[in-house]
Structure formats: structure tokens, C-alpha cells
Amino acid sequence: MGEPVKGRVESSLPGLRGIVADDKDQEHAVVTREGPTKGDAEIDQLYAEAEDKRLSKTSLLLDVLNISNVLTDGVSAMVDDSFNKCFTSTRPEPWNWNIYLFPIWVVGVVIRYLVLFPIRLMLLLIGFNTLIAVFLLVDLALMPSKRKMALQRKLVQWMCSAWVAAWHGVIRYHGPKPTPGKNRIWVSNHTSMIDYVVLCSYSPFAVIMQLHHGWIAFLQKRILSSLGCLWFNRTEVNDRAVVAARMKEHVNKEDAIPLLIFPEGTCVNNEYTVMFKRGAFDIGATVCPIAIKYNKIFVDAFWNSRREAFGKHLFRLMTSWALVCDVYFLEPQSIQQGESPQEFAGRVQAMIAKYANLRIVPWDGYLKYYNLGEKNPGLIEKRRRVLADVLRAYLGKTGAAPSTMELATEGKAALDGLQRNEEGLKGAVDGGVLQGWRKLCTGGTVHPV
Amino acid sequence: MGQAASGGLTQGDVDEVIAASKGVFNQAEIESLYKRFRALDRGHKGYISPEEFLSIPELSINPVAQRLVRCCECPNFTIFVKMVAPFSPRASRDDKLVFMFTVYDVDGDGFISREDMSMMLKQLAGSSLSEEDRQDIISRVLAQAGGAERLDFAAFKAALSSADLGNMVVEVPVDL
Helix, strand or coil: CCCCCCCCCCCECCCCCCCECCCCCCCCCCCCCCCCCCCHHHHHHHHHHHHHHHCCCCCHHHHHHCCHHHHHHHHHHHHCCCCHHHHCCCCCCCCCCCCCHHHHHHHHHHHHHHHHHHHHHHHHHHHHHHHHHHHHHHHHHCCCCHHHHHHHHHHHHHHHHHHHHHCCEEEEEECCCCCCCCCEEEEECCCCCHHHHHHHCCCCCEEEEECCCHHHHHHHHHHHHHHCCEEECHHHHCCHHHHHHHHHHHHCCCCCCCEEECCCCCCCCCCEECCCCHHHHCCCCEEEEEEEEEECCCCCCCCCCCCCCHHHHHHHHHCCCCEEEEEEECCCECCCCCCCHHHHHHHHHHHHHHHHCCEECCCCHHHHCCCHHHHCHHHHHHHHHHHHHHHHHHCCCCCCCCCHHHHHHHHHHHHHHHHHHHHHHHCCCCCHHHHHHHHHHHHCCCCCC | CCCCCCCCCCHHHHHHHHHHCCCCCCHHHHHHHHHHHHHHCCCCCCCCCHHHHHCCHHHHCCCCHHHHHHHCCCCCHHHHHHHHHHHCCCCCHHHHHHHHHHHHCCCCCCCECHHHHHHHHHHHHHHHCCHHHHHHHHHHHHHHCCCCCCECHHHHHHHCCCCCHHHCCCCCCCCC
């Protein structure tokens, strides 16, 4: 096994147990679809070296038949893995389980659902619709001018406050209130779409959002555009260059409204934080971190988009006693000499994690939407090649192996072959893994970058 | 009155599962595994599909992920626990060997034949090992393991008699 190096966090490779990687840097070895923390080749190499360490290389029988290591890796991942932890909401302990507390709880439920909810809903609809009407009026009546923009922003702020009141939000804001500034960008951890509302009710922000359909699109295009929100289609979000260009353009405007980015790219459960994508940290702007911590005392604000529709999520918020939350505006950070954008992102993430009491996990949030093994067949092939080389050594050969690309396609073909073979043998498995993931991908939404 | 914190698991279920897995798990571990099962089983179908297993990033980068996932064929909770049982610190060495044998025996006929080994080697060593080399390796392994054309469990066990299976342990996280 590798020896731990003094003064650095032990970084074992996710999914490969028993070995501590000979990792010279402090960062976790993580494989992602876009900008990884290390080069793909480097990560593959770390895994390959670890695999190599685990083989006996003395007995052909053992190296071929003893599959205990890979099986342990696999079953260990089935039992517990660091990625899914970020998206589970812990169920609160039920406190209504005895004869004294139960009636009180029932009374509480009645009040929340039959009294509070209707009142809140009514006030929300009245307030929100009035504000929308005023907004559209202002939009049509006044000529585009600075005053109009300022007025519209105030209205949006009030609309967000109406929403916050609908959930009876008890929100404490710590730190200096954000003011627009040249070349500044704001980043925050992401728990639910309501993060944006919570922040906007205090101080207006523009955000990069997925353009939706229906009445939300109407809201987005007419109202949120006044804040300078940037719209993208799903396909465009994947184009980092386009996003980066638009971000740069926005932050360079003189009176630009503060631009807010959620570098995690997806909603996380407010106990963990997944990898910060480096897009916002790469444009040469000063980054102002915001940490948002929800208090689960009355309701869990995490929106698990895989299990819950947004409407149901809102309903849950509106039928709870209150939404308690702390927002911390932290000190602006600039990229240091000799620091890479990914390291910068990591540093800011550490700050936010400290204030919001989150644990950092090295996975890319987008892994919710795609199968890591499928996207990076190279990693699996490298690991396999280690065993193949050892086995060839037993045969007395050390021949040159085919290129990685050939390997990747051949590997996939072999896998498909195996899959089809086994489907013939065992039956009952439909579609295969790729189709399953395509289904998930089309079902999921992309959250602000 | 009151709510079941374990969401649907009764004592009867727990007892049944403990019996099915030969008592290697205590109740706390079973409850924890149940929570995990429910988390993986999206849609609460009562079983976990291969896609759901492969959505675990750490599992999807495992070379034998496909075989592992198809080995247990859409497990319900009892089968899920039985699959994890050999990895309990209280499981016997025999249990571990049986599990390894079952995974290796792809067609499930109780013997590890050349075809089984060929398929497993494709998953383990990939395609950088040529077909010729693969067959060569298989011949040598069969020769060294007793000379038969295929391995039964006894031969498999004997071949791995010097293997240290102490690493084959998985901790079930239990929150106290």
C-alpha cells in the first residue's frame, strides 16, 4: 500500500479501495466530463498504479481467479458511495409518537394545511399578480431608461419578497450587502431554485438560467430579463466558451447588476457540496462568495428534482411553519499568482463550506445525469490493461498494446457483446445501460451553471 | 400509532432477512441496508434495476461492473442483503469463495468453463489481451488448477487456498 505523505489529506481513489494513491497534489483524483481537477491521463495513471499494487504478480492462478479486489470495490460502492450521499434528504425524527404529542401534531397539521396554506396562497397570488400587472404596465408605459430599469428591479425584488413571505421565511443576512461593481461575479452553493428567490428578495441578482416553457418562460423573458438574466438552451449550456463569453460581457458592463452563478451546477442537499465547476472562476473577475445554510427545523429546503416536482416542493414549503435560513456574504476573492482556476474554485468552495457547514465531495454534480463509466471508457480500459500486461508477462510476452482509442471502441464492443450474450442467457434486461441514461437525461433539467 | 422510522420494514421482515443471510448482519445493519436499498430503488418498485446500480459513479468505473450487476438480476431486498452478506466481517471464508465462484461462473451451471473464463477475462483484462493470449492463459490456469476442462467449486477453492481474502470486507455504515 502507498505510504501517506505528511501534511496532506489522505486521498484514496473513489471506487478503488485499499490503496492510498501516490498523490503529489492535495486534490482528490476525480474524473469528470468537462474540466477535471487533473488531466484525464494523470487520473487514469493513478488508478492504473493502484491496480498494479494490488496484483500478486507471482501466481497466475491467483491473478486470474482472485477477483476479490474488484468485487469488494463494486459491492462497497453498492452499499455506500460518496456521490449519492449528497442528494439524500435525511428524514427528521418523528416526534409525534405518543398520546400527548400526537393530538398537538394533528392540530398543527390542520392549522398548517387548512388555515395557513390558504391564507398564504391567497396573499401570494394577490401580491404576485398585482406586482406582475404593475410590472407590465411600467414595461409598456415608460420608455427604456435608467429609472425604468431601477423601478423594474425594485418590483422584482418585491415579488421575491412576496414569495419569501408566502413561505414565512425567517432569513438572516450576514455580511455586507452586495453592490454592483465592475468585474465582479457572485457564487453560491445551491440547494433549490428558491436560493435565487431568497437572495433576490434582499438584493437583486441576475442569473444564468435554463429557458423553460409555458408560464415560466413568460416570467423569465418578460420579468427576469429586466434584471439582465442570461438565457441559454440546454445545448448551449454545454458550450462553455459561449457561457464564458456572455459572463465576461456582463461583468464588464458599467452598471451591471450583480451576476450570480451556482458553480455546483445542480441542487445538493445542503449537507455536502459537490465539485465547483471552474467556469465562473476562469474569466478573470473578482469572486464574491455567498454561503446559504437552511435550518431544517421546520422543513427541508432541499429540492430533489429526481423525486419531487417543483410544484410539490413549493407546496411542501408553503405548508410548513417557517423557512429558516442564514445567508452569509463573504469577502471577495481574487485568483492568486500561480493558482489555476480549478484551485481557485476549490479555495472558494472551502470558504463557503466552512460558513455553511458543508462537507466537500470531489464528484461532478452532472454525474446525476450520466454514467461515468460510459463517458470515460478510457479509465476502465487503463485499469484492465494493467492486468492484461501482468498476464502477458506470465506468457513471456511484453508486446506493444493497441492505442487507447482502439481499446476504448473495442472495449465497448466487447462489453456490448458480453451484454447481449448475457441477455440471451439470463433474459429480462431491457435496453441496456445507455438507453436508461438517455431516459434520465431527457427527464432531468439543467440548473443554473 | 406513530410512524415507522424505517419506512415499511417490519420485525418479521428483518428476522427473515437475517435468517436468509445466515445471521452475519445485526438489526442495525439490516436497517441501514434497507435505507440504502430504498435510496437506490427509485420509484419504489421493490427491486433495483441494473441502470440504477450503474448510476453509482464508483460502481460504474469498476471493470466488472456489468457482470456484478447482472449477477444478481434485479434484486429485491432479501437478495440484495444476501449479495452483500459475504462481505460482512462475520462471514466465513467459504461464503466469500462461494460468492466469487458464482460471479465467475457466468452461465450459472456450477462449473467455471472456458467460456466463463473467457468472458470474465474480457471484463477483467479488456481487449488489450488478444484472443490467442486469453486462450493460452485459460489453458494454463486450468492445467495449474488440476488439469480438468472446467473448474468445480472444490477446484476453485483449492486454487485460491493461498489467497488472503481479508480485504474482502465491506463496512455497512450504521448511524447510531
